[in-house]
Amino acid sequence: MGAGSGQKRTSASDDRLQEQESPDLFSLFLTVFKKLPLSNKPSDLSTLKSTYLKTKPTLQTFQTAGHWICHKGDPSEGVYLVVDGAVDVCLEESEGRNVVVVNKLTTNSFFGELSSLFNIQCTASVRTASSHTKLFHMRPVLFADFKPRRPELLLKWCTLRKYVDTASLFSDAILATQSVKACLTNIPLFRLWSSEAINCLAKLCKPMLFSEGSIVLEEGVEACLEMCVLLSGRIVFTAEGQVLVSVSAGLKGYWFGEEGLFLSEQRRCSVKADVLSQIVVIDRSQISYVLKQFPSEKRHYDKFMKHWESNRQRLDYSLLYKHKGLLDLEIIMERLRKTKELKDCSHIAAYQIAMEMSLRLGNGSSVLSHTDIGGNAFLVVLGTVELVKDNRVEESLVAGGYYDHRRSGKVLDARLTAVTVLALFPFSAVAEAFNE
Structure with missing residues (x-):
């Protein structure tokens, strides 16, 4: 995908002035530059700043939605980073007509690198999608010294970025196949x-x-x-x-x-x-x-x-239907990943843990002793649980709370209210998911 028109400047002193006026532009440049599949990337600060100045960077602000940044088939004008707002990536039958949006890019997303890197025309059209859109723009001169050397990188890069093949760059739907395979x-x-x-x-x-x-x-x-x-x-x-x-x-x-x-x-x-x-x-x-x-x-x-x-x-399906999706595998997985204890848990690890779950219901006077809990951690799906020792409440957990006595260091009983639902997970499943 290519980029649209930016403000043109003619002297290196202008670039330096721009850098002084907007010192954050260099960090924006690094945000994009580090992610691009370029060969012979410089790493020292002096060379990076020199490269940055060559790109003639500008910060452009658009106050209306629907402003076209570029059209499919345009020559490349460089790379854009969305600093604020959003842009639509579109297909259009003719300029501005019969538009189909194929992607929406928000803050910290970039576009235009495909046409710049691989010396092709813009593969889609791009327009602003918000009433206030701020874009950081780098001219394509940057890529003259750092072009990818292998043509196969085009497919690899498009697969990584999960692009829709809007310009028929590949035959036999190979891009879609590669994206699905990944x-x-x-x-x-x-x-x-x-x-x-x-x-x-x-x-x-x-x-x-x-x-x-x-x-x-x-x-x-x-x-x-x-x-x-x-x-x-x-x-x-x-x-x-x-x-x-x-x-x-x-x-x-x-x-x-x-x-x-x-x-x-x-x-x-x-x-x-x-x-x-x-x-x-x-x-x-x-x-x-x-x-x-x-x-x-x-x-x-x-x-x-x-x-x-x-x-x-192991699960009571009447209970699953009673609670309308609240106990579905996907919901439990994401609830696990939102706990502070498992916030770094991968999708696959959460899946492995959730697959082993069993359920416990409260009836208003239910108490799960630490012996009943045994070798399990648990997630409070609904209601409230009081963690007690010698009838003294040590801690209360509401829906979304997670308890694992191995991590907390406390071996406690669990008192359930009448509307409480717990999802229990064997320690062995948690350990296996994290390769402990």
Whole structure:
């Protein structure tokens, strides 16, 4: 993707003046420069500052939404970093007509590097998406000395950035396939599959764009034996109109709706695109097609299925439906990752822990002794828990609170209120997830 027009200056003294007037521009330059796949990057401060001045940096402010920064097919004018506000990456039939937004970039996102790095025309159009947008602009002269040396870096970079192939740079939908492959390898269900099997499945899966607010999965509708992978963007889980949790794709993507792949039951919550999102839907027929060709992967799949079914049999499904998605695997995973104890927990680690959960209900006078809790940590999903010792309350935990006596150093009993729901996780699962 290329960049749009910026203010032109003619002398090095102007550049130095700009640097003095806006001393933060150099740090903005470093934010982008360090992330680009350039060869022979300088590391010493003197060379970096010299390189920075060559880019003729400017800080541009736009006071209206809909101002076009560049159009598809324009020559490159450098790289832009969104400092404030947002921009839409678009496809348009002609300048400004029949516009389809394919991505939205917000603060600290950059664009224009593709056309600058690989000496191609802008691959999409970009316009401001907010009433106040501030962009940091670097001229393409920067890239003359640091061009990527290998053409294959184009595909690798586009895959890493999860770009939509708006300019047909690659044949046979190879970019979409590569993007899907990169995410599939992070999903536990497919982690033991060979690269050949992953590639076969990826070719069957086509990413789709979901506009902000559009429904991906709908509460109350019978699952269609499918799961989803969020390649880019952000989704929100809701039940009966209440937001349960929102999740971003991150660098490795995010999978969800796995239960729907295995069971044809009504979904307990809805999933909506919170922003423009790129999502892949994988159905069981696609997986079955691949497994017929790869017997080893079928054995892995069958083993995973048995483990999954064994874990889910511990749960009372009437309880799951009663609480409308609150106890769904994805919700528990994200609740775990929001606790201070597990805030650095990866998506995969949270999945492994949540898969082993069992549930306990309070009846108003329930007490779980430290012996009952045994070798488990627990998450308060609903209600309040009082941690007590000798009938003295040591601590109270509300919904979202997490307790692990190994970390706290306190061996306490747990007193549950009438509306309390606990999710318990074996220490062995927590340890395995973190490779302890």
